[in-house]
Every structure is written in structure tokens, then in C-alpha cells.
Amino acid sequence: MKQIYLDYNATSPVRPEVLEVMLPFYKEQFGNPSSVHWAGRAVSGALEKAREQVAALINASPAEIVFLSCGSEGDNMAIKGTLGALKDKGNHIITTAVEHPAVLETCEALEKEGYDVTFLPVDKNGTLDLADLEKAITDKTVLISVMWANNETGNIYPIEEIGKIARKYKIRFHTDAVQSVGKVPVDVQKANVDLLVISGHKIGAPKGVGAIYIRRGTRMTTFMHGGHQERNRRAGTQNVAGIVGLGKACEMAAAELDDYYKRVRALRDRLEDGVLSQVPDIKLNGTPDREQRLPNTLNVSFAYIEGESLLLNLDMFGIAASSGSACTSGSLEPSHVMGAMCVEVTLAHSSTRFSLGPESTAEEVDKVLEVLPATVQRLREMSPLYNCGKTAEDCETCETVRRI
Ligand SMILES: *Cc1c(COP(=O)(O)O)cnc(C)c1O
Numbered sequence: 001m002k003q004i005y006l007d008y009n010a011t012s013p014v015r016p017e018v019l020e021v022m023l024p025f026y027k028e029q030f031g032n033p034s035s036v037h038w039a040g041r042a043v044s045g046a047l048e049k050a051r052e053q054v055a056a057l058i059n060a061s062p063a064e065i066v067f068l069s070c071g072s073e074g075d076n077m078a079i080k081g082t083l084g085a086l087k088d089k090g091n092h093i094i095t096t097a098v099e100h101p102a103v104l105e106t107c108e109a110l111e112k113e114g115y116d117v118t119f120l121p122v123d124k125n126g127t128l129d130l131a132d133l134e135k136a137i138t139d140k141t142v143l144i145s146v147m148w149a150n151n152e153t154g155n156i157y158p159i160e161e162i163g164k165i166a167r168k169y170k171i172r173f174h175t176d177a178v179q180s181v182g183k184v185p186v187d188v189q190k191a192n193v194d195l196l197v198i199s200g201h202k203i204g205a206p207k208g209v210g211a212i213y214i215r216r217g218t219r220m221t222t223f224m225h226g227g228h229q230e231r232n233r234r235a236g237t238q239n240v241a242g243i244v245g246l247g248k249a250c251e252m253a254a255a256e257l258d259d260y261y262k263r264v265r266a267l268r269d270r271l272e273d274g275v276l277s278q279v280p281d282i283k284l285n286g287t288p289d290r291e292q293r294l295p296n297t298l299n300v301s302f303a304y305i306e307g308e309s310l311l312l313n314l315d316m317f318g319i320a321a322s323s324g325s326a327c328t329s330g331s332l333e334p335s336h337v338m339g340a341m342c343v344e345v346t347l348a349h350s351s352t353r354f355s356l357g358p359e360s361t362a363e364e365v366d367k368v369l370e371v372l373p374a375t376v377q378r379l380r381e382m383s384p385l386y387n388c389g390k391t392a393e394d395c396e397t398c399e400t401v402r403r404i
Helices: 016-026 039-057 069-083 100-112 132-136 159-168 241-277 307-315 338-342 345-349 361-383 398-402
Strands: 065-068 092-096 115-121 141-145 172-176 195-199 211-212 282-284 297-302 352-355
Touching: 016 241, 039 065, 039 195, 039 211, 039 241, 065 069, 065 159, 069 100, 069 141, 069 172, 069 195, 069 211, 092 100, 100 115, 115 132, 132 297, 141 159, 159 172, 172 338, 241 282, 241 361, 307 352, 307 361, 338 345, 345 352
Parallel strands: 092 115, 092 141, 141 172, 172 195
Antiparallel strands: 065 211, 195 211, 282 297, 297 352
């Protein structure tokens, strides 16, 4: 059976061109980039080339790029490194209720340590009201942290506008751009961000490598003490092969961005149109304005059924999708993103994410459209919630479904 991978927001396959450039660094190019001899010099050159490739994708200077172990490390570093450096200025962070756990849980942990955190609410489509942001700013605010795009819904946030607000109030601005780079244009100058995080494995590079953009002159404390790698920003011998792979993936993403957007967007729209027209009683999660969503992401709730059982049934046809985010599946709690959007709890449990990538094809989308409506119908017929005989007036689920 042909396998169909529609979970690119969880991770992506390493692209063949990326693997190709990485391999020598597991073989003859084994040197430590900090060594002064021939073995080190050959490798340090490769690191600097990768730094240029990453910088070019987001319109930064190579000296502003620091390599890390993953996106989560970058988010932790941005937030904790800012609070440490700006201790004397204040202790208040503004973020949103829909961040990735790498930001959300970092902020929750800091709150327990005594920091003051504002989690901005979103509306039922998952969009932010920037008036709430301005209202939340105090003279103790040292950081605004808002993701460029959401991993579950694909919603793109108004980063340029937030950047203007941050500049107006002279507050540092961090954005988690893990889901955005390579999918939509990301420009750190235009958006006026000070800190921006990316991760290799979401864009065709391997797992275990990421990078943070730190605007020149931005003071940060480090939580990783040790050697003087990465201009003293991040101790530890670099993951050279991974970094070389990340550089190549960024170079490819920059060259392919327009084509990626058009092609993947067309496939996602084909899937979205098909699902919305062929499956009754469903709810789109995220903004209905497709321009304001990542081109590759579709998140829908199928009333009366569990997302997990739908996933397992799709898996039997070789189709890989996701319910909630990869990190939270396995827990019975509905996703915090659906919660923040006030999605009714049974609908939150049935939320299913399809995320496409550069390797996705029209045949794959058509196969999903062939399998999905009948699978949903079959699961509904087994569901005690479906055709339960009650009227909408005395059944909360029916009432909810009637409203979607
Ligand atoms: C995947 C993801 C992360 C975490 O990146 P890792 O490299 O897996 O640690 C952070 N933020 C967002 C939005 C993500 O999708």
C-alpha cells in the first residue's frame, strides 16, 4: 500500500540534496570546527557557509545566526536569555495562549518562579486583537513573544504590525518562526523582530538542529555554559553535519519559496474544498481566510467522532495525519489551541490536522478525498453521539453541531 504523509507540521523527511551535502561530515570531514589545524579549518568553513545560507533566507547577517540543537532550545533561549539580560528593566512578558509548548510551558514555568506573564487571548478563529497587545504593555514589559504562524491551525499572525508596536514601546520582540520559514516570506528587517527561531526538521533538514537569529546588539544571558563556540552565545561543539544540512535546506527553501507556495497551496485548497464539500457536520479550525493561513495546513473537526479513531482508521489506508499537535497526542486533554479558540470540547477532540509538504502530490490528495468521507461516515454510525434520537434542545452535542 502506498504511504501518504500529510503530517509535515510534525516533521519532514530529510531532502536527498540535504543528506548528500551532510554525508562528508560523518566521514572524512570529521574535524572539530574550533580546532586550528587542517581538520578543523575545513569544517569551520562549512559552518560559516551554512550561517550565510540561513541568514539569507530571513534577510539577516550571518553574524546574527547562532546554531542550536532544536527549535525548542531557541524558544527557551530567547525568553530566558532576555529575562536574564533585562533583569533590571522589568519582569513582564507578553505572549499568546496559542504558542507552541516550547514557548507556552517556558512562560508557565517562569510564572511559577515569580515572573509576570500575559497570555493574550484569541477569538474563535484563532486570531489576535492587537488592541489587547497594546493594552497589556506596562513599564515592566521586557519581551513580546508571538509565533509567526501556528503549527495546529496554520494561522499566520500579523508579525509586521506587532513589530511596529514593539518598536514604538521599545520592547524586545521574539517570534517562533519554526512553521513559517520556507512556507511564507520571512524577513527579520521588515518585521522588526529581535529574536527569531527556526528548526531543521520542519524544513527538510534533520532532527536535532535549529538556529536563532539574534539582532546585532541584543544582550542575552546564556543558560548553556562552557566553550566559546557561536561567539559565546551557545557553548558546545556544533552539530556540524546537521548545520550543513540546515544551511542547504534554507538555501533550497529560499530558491523554491514562490513555487512551493503556489504548488502546495493549490494542493491544500483542493483538499480543503473537497473535505468541506464532501463531509457534512464539520468545522474548519483557524481563520477561513486562506491568505492568512500557511499554504500547507488544514485543520478540521468532524462532529460526533474522535480525532484519534479517525487517525487510526486513516492509518489503515496508509494516510498519516495528526490530531492536535504531535507533542500532545497521546494525552486525553484536548489541544490548548482549540481550548483558546473556545472550540467546544467534543469538537476539539475530533480536530484533525492535514499538513502538506513539497513532496505531496495531487494523487495523494485525491486518495484522501476518496477514503475520508466514507471513513468519517462509518465511524459516525458507530458513535453513540450520532443519530442518538434526542432533539437538539435536550442534547448539548446536537446543539453544538447545529451551530457549526
Ligand atoms: C516543531 C515546533 C517547535 C519545536 O521545534 P523542535 O526542533 O522540534 O524542538 C517549536 N515551535 C513550533 C511552532 C513548532 O512547530
